[in-house]
Amino acid sequence: MREAAVSEQRPEIPDKLYFRIGEVSRLAGIKPYVLRFWETEFSSLGPKKSGKGHRLYRRKDVELVLEIKRLLYEKRYTIEGARKYLETRPREVSTKTPEAAARTTGRSQGDLFRNPAPVLDEIRKELTAILELLG
Numbered sequence: 541m542r543e544a545a546v547s548e549q550r551p552e553i554p555d556k557l558y559f560r561i562g563e564v565s566r567l568a569g570i571k572p573y574v575l576r577f578w579e580t581e582f583s584s585l586g587p588k589k590s591g592k593g594h595r596l597y598r599r600k601d602v603e604l605v606l607e608i609k610r611l612l613y614e615k616r617y618t619i620e621g622a623r624k625y626l627e628t629r630p631r632e633v634s635t636k637t638p639e640a641a642a643r644t645t646g647r648s649q650g651d652l653f654r655n656p657a658p659v660l661d662e663i664r665k666e667l668t669a670i671l672e673l674l675g
Contacts, residue, residue: 561587
């Protein structure tokens with residue numbers, strides 16, 4: 541019965557820049573003190589602090605909290621195991637459209653196709669980094 545309660549669908553994250561600890565707590569279904577503890581255990585989870593010292597989580601922090609919760613509660617990882625998994629998992633692969641890539645690189649879409657060498661160099665570097673991670 542416990543497993544059915546734990547394996548709920550991921551909540552929809554509102555489209556905001558920052559979330560306070562109470563909002564993240566409600567979204568993830570965990571207590572604020574658990575979030576504060578996870579900040580000490582997972583170096584990649586580090587919310588900004590407001591001028592008054594309030595924790596301000598970004599969207600990627602909220603997604604990380606949900607992933608940590610999934611690893612610990614559903615997959616039954618230990619904290620150490622979850623930490624190692626998060627450190628060694630591959631980065632997300634870019635699925636940018638040519639238009640989005642052009643905005644990111646500052647080049648026009650036509651430039652990307654006329655002179656692909658800089659883009660190919662970047663892809664080569666990313667693939668080399670992935671190969672190094674895989675051993």
